[in-house]
Amino acid sequence: MSAVQSSTKDVASAASRLRRTAWYQQPRYTRLWAMLALGVLLALVTGEQGTTRDVFYSIEGSLLGPNLWVCLALTVGVWALREFAATPIKGVAGQVKAAVGRPGGALRDRVQGDARLRWGLIGLIGLALVLALVVPSTLPRMWQTVLVDQIAIFALLAIGLNVVIGWAGLLDLGFFAFFAVGAYSTAFWTGRLPIEPPVVLNPFWVIPIAVVTCLVAGLLLGAPTLRLRGDYLAIVTLGFHEIIYLVAKNADGVTGGPQGARLIPDFSFDFAGIQYKWSIDPLPYWYLLVFFIVLVIVLFSRLEHSRVGRAWTAIREDEIAAAANGVDTVRFKLMAFAIGASTSGVAGVIFTSKYGYINPEVFPLLQSILILAYVIFGGMGSIPGVLLGAAALVWLPEALKDYVDPSDRYLYLGALLVIMMIYRPQGIWPSRRRQRELKMAEEGLGDADAMSEPAGGKA
Structure with a gap:
């Protein structure tokens, strides 16, 4: 009997050593x-x-x-x-x-129920908006240009990509292609491409046309990808970017080929006796971009908490379960691609008009990857997060310009992304839903990456 007990203890001891980390x-x-x-x-x-x-x-x-x-x-x-x-x-x-x-989960309810908190929050938002309009005028000309050409433009693009990847859970690696569509729409409707438009327009009036064009491009991208998720969807969107890039580079009779489009006119506004013309000064473009960013944030915030936003959330969490509960996944996925691409139209028109020149090399694949990094770094699903992520990651290489070799600047950016993914994968300012997903994944109760199938497939 003692021999059996001793053998049992030995087995238990060996098993405990195997379990020990x-x-x-x-x-x-x-x-x-x-x-x-x-x-x-x-x-x-x-x-x-x-x-x-x-x-x-x-x-x-x-x-x-x-x-x-x-x-x-x-x-x-x-x-x-x-x-x-x-x-x-x-x-x-x-x-x-x-x-x-004040627990974080009940903060929204407290703000809605308490008039003082609501007005205090409105005051903080108003103060932030005033600072965004006043502070840039005190900055050097170089930083004003960075604000317009990079931070504000990429903030608009990041908000649009957040709809696709953060709310609907559709991994898109070719989002910058929509920016190219908006830019070439501007060149076409201002008469700067080899083919003549039906009517030559001022860039200001091209904005709604470019938005509609990008919406259609989003539908064209979304239609063949309705059955794809995760890695397969990423490859298709990557191919979409390359198609747009190669068409812009090789279709000389349509896009101007490698030479691109030149002498694109500046923004000007003439309506009901009110006239204004934008010049090379970056501040008027900054005010215009701030207006569109605020407009997009208001519209998309309402959209997030609407029936459409809840449908996107259901698709992101589990597309099969969403379809089983009556969600029209085809329609809402197409809406995600189209609505997300719409901000690229605005950004493309403003960027093209300010620069006055575009060619295919302005739209490399690296930019699509960078926009994705901005969204993930800031916090997928969170509008304040993606704005903060775009601002921080665009600012860092520019801040290192005087201290680091140009070929090494993005290496520091990559190191920051690695550290961020090790210690805070949810991003700087994540949505509560994303935080909950990561916490459940750590506890083994779910899959943190709703953009791909869990290991072994859906249960």
Whole structure:
């Protein structure tokens, strides 16, 4: 009997050792290894440049010099700060939240039920809008140009992509193609392409036409992808971008080919005796873009909480279950592609009119990837998040311009994205739904990525 008990204990002990997780396999130290690897990679890509005379010159200069230790100190410092300082900070935040007595989930209801809170929130929004209109006039001309040409334009595009990827859960890697459609629509209707339009219009009046054109392009993209999700949808949208790019480059008699379109007129407004003409000054374009961004935010916020927005949420969570409960998935997926593409029409017209020149090289595939990064970095499904993500990731390379080699600037951007995906995959300002999905995925209760099938397929 004792021999049987001893054997049983040995088996139980061996089983417990198999279940035991080694210290280096714990999540905290797994993240440490990832950060150390990121530090080595940063040292390699930001270190000495290579030479044809010595194949290992760059590796030796990068890994044997002080640059390696600086990069490792940065990445390990981020790891230590996140691992050991996050818990106390969360504890203090929890105590403050409990003291105030306003749980985040009930904040919307409290604002709607309390007139003072509602007017206070309206006041904060109004103050933010005033600052957005006043502060740019105090900035240098270079930063005003960055605000218009990059931050505001990409903010509009990110809001549109958020509809497709954040609300409907449809992974789109070719979204910048709609921007090209809007830009070439401007060139066509202003008479700057080889083919003549029925009537030559001012760029200001091309905006509604470009929006409709992008809506139609969204429908054309959405129609053949109705049965696709995840990786397959990504490949199709990637192909859509390449089709638009190659048509713009090779259709010389339609798009002007590699030479593109030149001398596109500036914006001007003449209606009911009110006249105004935009010039090379970037501030008037900034005010115009702020107007359209605010308009789009208001419209899309109403749309998010409407029947259409709830249908998109159902499709994103589980398309099969949504169809089983009566949601017309075909119609709502087409609406997501079309409505998301509409902001590209506005952005394309304003960008083209300001620059006065476009060619196919203005619309590379990298831009589609960057817009996707802005949405994920800011927080999928959250309008404030995607605005903040676009502003932060556009600002960073420009801020590094005077300190970092141009070929290395986007490496720092990539390192920031890696750190963000390790420690805060939900983004800077995520939607509550996305936070809940990631929490359930950590607990093994769901799939955090609603844009693809879970491992093993749908249950």
